[in-house]
Amino acid sequence: MSTTAVGQTSAGQFRTIRGQAPVPFSRLLQVEIRKQVDTRSGRALLVVIAALTALILIPGVVVGRADDVTFRSLIGLASSPQLMLLPVIGILAATSEWSQRTGLVTFALEPRRHLVILAKLAGALLVGIASFLVAIGFAAVAQVAATIFRDSPGDWAIVWSALGQTFLALVIMIAQGVGFGILLQNSAVAIVTFFVLPTLFSIVTSVVSFLSSTAAWYDLSVATSPLLSGDINGEGWAKLAVASLIWVVAPLGAGLVRVLRREVK
Amino acid sequence: MITVENLTKRYGGFTAVDDVSFTAQPGRVTGFLGPNGAGKSTAMRAICGLTPATSGTTRVLGRPYRELPNPGRHVGILLDAAAQHAGRTGREVLVLGALTMGVPLVKVEQTLDLVGLTPQEARRRIKNYSLGMRQRLGIGLALLGEPEVLILDEPVNGLDPAGIRWMRQLLRGFADEGGTVLLSSHLLLEMEAISDDLVVIGHGKIVAAGPQESLLAAPGSQVSSLDDETLHKALVRAGYSATANPGGGLDTSAEPKSVGILALEAGVALTALSANRGHGLESLFFELTADHGRDEVAA
Numbered sequence: 001m002s003t004t005a006v007g008q009t010s011a012g013q014f015r016t017i018r019g020q021a022p023v024p025f026s027r028l029l030q031v032e033i034r035k036q037v038d039t040r041s042g043r044a045l046l047v048v049i050a051a052l053t054a055l056i057l058i059p060g061v062v063v064g065r066a067d068d069v070t071f072r073s074l075i076g077l078a079s080s081p082q083l084m085l086l087p088v089i090g091i092l093a094a095t096s097e098w099s100q101r102t103g104l105v106t107f108a109l110e111p112r113r114h115l116v117i118l119a120k121l122a123g124a125l126l127v128g129i130a131s132f133l134v135a136i137g138f139a140a141v142a143q144v145a146a147t148i149f150r151d152s153p154g155d156w157a158i159v160w161s162a163l164g165q166t167f168l169a170l171v172i173m174i175a176q177g178v179g180f181g182i183l184l185q186n187s188a189v190a191i192v193t194f195f196v197l198p199t200l201f202s203i204v205t206s207v208v209s210f211l212s213s214t215a216a217w218y219d220l221s222v223a224t225s226p227l228l229s230g231d232i233n234g235e236g237w238a239k240l241a242v243a244s245l246i247w248v249v250a251p252l253g254a255g256l257v258r259v260l261r262r263e264v265k
Numbered sequence: 266m267i268t269v270e271n272l273t274k275r276y277g278g279f280t281a282v283d284d285v286s287f288t289a290q291p292g293r294v295t296g297f298l299g300p301n302g303a304g305k306s307t308a309m310r311a312i313c314g315l316t317p318a319t320s321g322t323t324r325v326l327g328r329p330y331r332e333l334p335n336p337g338r339h340v341g342i343l344l345d346a347a348a349q350h351a352g353r354t355g356r357e358v359l360v361l362g363a364l365t366m367g368v369p370l371v372k373v374e375q376t377l378d379l380v381g382l383t384p385q386e387a388r389r390r391i392k393n394y395s396l397g398m399r400q401r402l403g404i405g406l407a408l409l410g411e412p413e414v415l416i417l418d419e420p421v422n423g424l425d426p427a428g429i430r431w432m433r434q435l436l437r438g439f440a441d442e443g444g445t446v447l448l449s450s451h452l453l454l455e456m457e458a459i460s461d462d463l464v465v466i467g468h469g470k471i472v473a474a475g476p477q478e479s480l481l482a483a484p485g486s487q488v489s490s491l492d493d494e495t496l497h498k499a500l501v502r503a504g505y506s507a508t509a510n511p512g513g514g515l516d517t518s519a520e521p522k523s524v525g526i527l528a529l530e531a532g533v534a535l536t537a538l539s540a541n542r543g544h545g546l547e548s549l550f551f552e553l554t555a556d557h558g559r560d561e562v563a564a
Contacts, residue, residue, distance in 0.1 A: 022334040023365060031364045038361075039352035040390070101348035104315065105358075105406065108342045109365045111314045111331035264315040265306075 023110050025119065032116070032123035036093050045088060046131060052081040053135045057142040061150065069146040070155035072162070074139040076228070079166050082132050083228075086170065087177030089131075090124035091190045094181025094255075103264045113259050121178045121252075128174045132167065162230025169227040172240075176220070176248045182255030185262075198247070220247040266291050266445055267312060267414060272321035274307050274469075281307040283469035284321070289447040289462070291413075294440045296460030296477070297449035300553050304469040305449040306344070309418050312447075313342055325414055337366040340414045341407030346399035346423070351392035355382055355402045358391070359409060366410045373409070380405040381431070396423030404432070415439060417448040421455055433459050453550050457481065465546070467553035473546065485541040486521045489514035491534045499531040500524070516541075 036042050060077045061069060094117075097103035110116050147154040177194060184190040198221055205215040216222045216239045223243035226232040232240065267289040274282040282304040289295035297305050310316035312323045314330035325333065325340055333339050349358055359373045377387045380401040391399065400423050407415055415436070421429050436446050436459060450456050456463060456477075463480050465473040473480055490496045493515055500507040505519040514537065517524060521540050528535050 020334045020338050023367070027364060027367060031361055034361065034364070035350075038357050039350055041352055096350060100350040101345065102350050104344050104348045105342075105362070107315060108313050108344070109337045109362065111333075111336060261317075263310070263317060265310060 022112075023115075025115060028110060028115055028119035029122055029126075032093065032119040033127060035096070036089055036123060036127050042089070042092065045085070045092070046127075049081055049085045049131060050134060050138075052085070053078050053138050056081055057138055061142050061146045066146065066150040066152040069143070069150065069152040070157070071139060071143045072155070072157060072159060074142050074146075075136055075158075075163065075166070078135040078139045078142075079132065079170070079228070082128075082135050083170055083173055086128040086131055087173045087194060088191060089127055090121075090174040090177030091181040091194060092187060093120045093124045094178050095185055095187040095190050098185040099187045107264045114256060117178075117182055117256055117259055120182075121175060124174050124178050125171055128170055129167065132170055159230060165227040165230050165232060169224050172220070172224060172244055172248055175252065179248055179251030179255055182259050183251045184255075185258070217242050218246050219243060266324075266326060267295075267416070267447055268322075268324040268327075269308065269312065270322045270324075272308060272311055272323055273319045274304075274311055274316060275319045280469050282311065282318075285466065285469070285471055286321075287464045287471065287474055289414075289445050291445045292440055292443050293461040294436050294446040294448065294459055295462045295464060296456040297447060297464050297466065298453065298456045298550070299449075299451065299466035300550075301451050303451075303466045303553070305451075305466060306418050308466070309344060309416055309447070309449060313340070313344065313416060315344070325416075335366060335410075337362065337410040337412070338368075339410075339412050340416060341410060341412040342415075343400075343403040343407045343417045343420055345418065346396065346403040346420075349391045349399065349402070352390055354388055354390055355394065355398070356387040358402060359387075359405055362406050362409050368410055376405040376409050379408065381428075397425060397428055400424055401428070404435070413443070414445040415447070417446070419450060420448055421450065421452070429455070453547060463546070465550065465553075472553065473549060480546050484520055485516070485518045486524055487514060487516055487537070487539050487541065488521075488524050488528075488535060489537040490528060491536060495531050496524075496528055496533045499527045499533070503527055 037046065056077055057074060060074055097106055106116060107113055143152075143154070143156065146152040177190075180190045180194045184193060198219070202215070202219055202221055205211040205219055216236075220243040223236075223240045226236045227240065269288070270286050272282055272285045273280065285304070285308055287295075297309070299305050307316055311318045312325065312330060323329065330336060330340065353361075356373065356377065359376055360370065362368075363370055363373050377384070382398065382401055382405070386394075386398060391402070394402070400420055404417070404420060407417065421432055424432060436448065440446050440461070448459070460477055463474065463477050464471060465480075487510075488496065493509060493513065497507050497509060497515055500515070500517050500519055503519070503523070505517050505523070507515050507517040507519075509515055519527070521538050524538055525535070
């Protein structure tokens, strides 16, 4: 048994509390990113997302008129599994602290819980953006394949504003996932709610006529659709802001309050 | 140093921890003893800032836990060895801890070695760990930041006898070098072997607290002599109770010192004399456990 294990320096004096700096945010961020990929389930999810992205690009290259295959259309195709599944990374990043009870350690090592949550949010966004960059890489490979094997025109034009809007949609969806995760604090419940609640909501709003006319203001899937087609306008931004407030900011805020108040056990 | 003052935690109408005050001193192992459900874990979570107290204060190293900067470098905590991600490897758990606390990663290998997890075991996922291995990993995580205070909830559960002995030596060494140790257990005998001070809790309230020797030593002794009959009379005359054992010898309420003096005065030669041990606390503890309908189960 080494003496260093019992918390003394070689001089035999304990470190003073004054000598310790608080845990910097950069370390929390590093840890939260690592936690998203250091379990088999976390890695498997990222692999599945990448595999689905690759798969969905195949018909994009093979089916349809060769003239219609452009880098932009392939990026659009590749983004759909990303937008659909990356929020789950955000959900699991949040819920595992309760579902797997790791919060006992996490919140003991960093009692400033709001910083942990912020690191989770930032970490999930960074992992999501990295995954989407990989998807763009896949789209580039598909584009090359299309020009070689199908003699497509090789239109590499990127509409940067449209790409930026897709990234924004991704950020909104992942943040929504984290919000649902910290609010519900249970993996299964949060995932099901994340996928079912907005759909149920859309069904209700489309059936009830006075709701359907204003749905774009509070239905996030309606509000984000102009982002994905890359042609959002002034009113579209306003609708997006309101819908995001309801579906992203509110769960994040309520979830944060719940995390700060709830007993960790 | 851990200071708990008038700590109370209520859940609705149920009082889990009821006006608990005690201090865990540096250089000593403080045993937090009580039957299951007595409030030990709740009190420990409150000390670690995880459970908000209804009233009262807790301090570690003179501050509320949540105000400690980088608390993992001051306080090593093991609250539940089972509370780890099943899909993570043991080594990865320590790496995450080291990254959070800012401890060099070389410490991870040293710690694995210290707690007796082999490199092969450290690479396995925690869902394949026995409870004993999880406890070792949890102890490792607690020691990783080289803290000066340890807070361990039922750390010997699931350890084999060799592991229990290892834990005792580890905690003894930690306290002897000036560290503060607070550990809980529902096993009286285990606590007797490890701790210097005892805090006994039942139904959320402290029922006894103090140095172990004074709590465990009930006044009284067992004595045999060449003339038990004379000694018996001498004891009774001096105001002590004394009963003759069927197999010879006496049980008396007098302490060994008083027995010796009385025997000298009476001119009786003693053949054996020993202090009663454990009876006071043991009976108190069994009363508590009986109330809960749960008997002490040996690990």
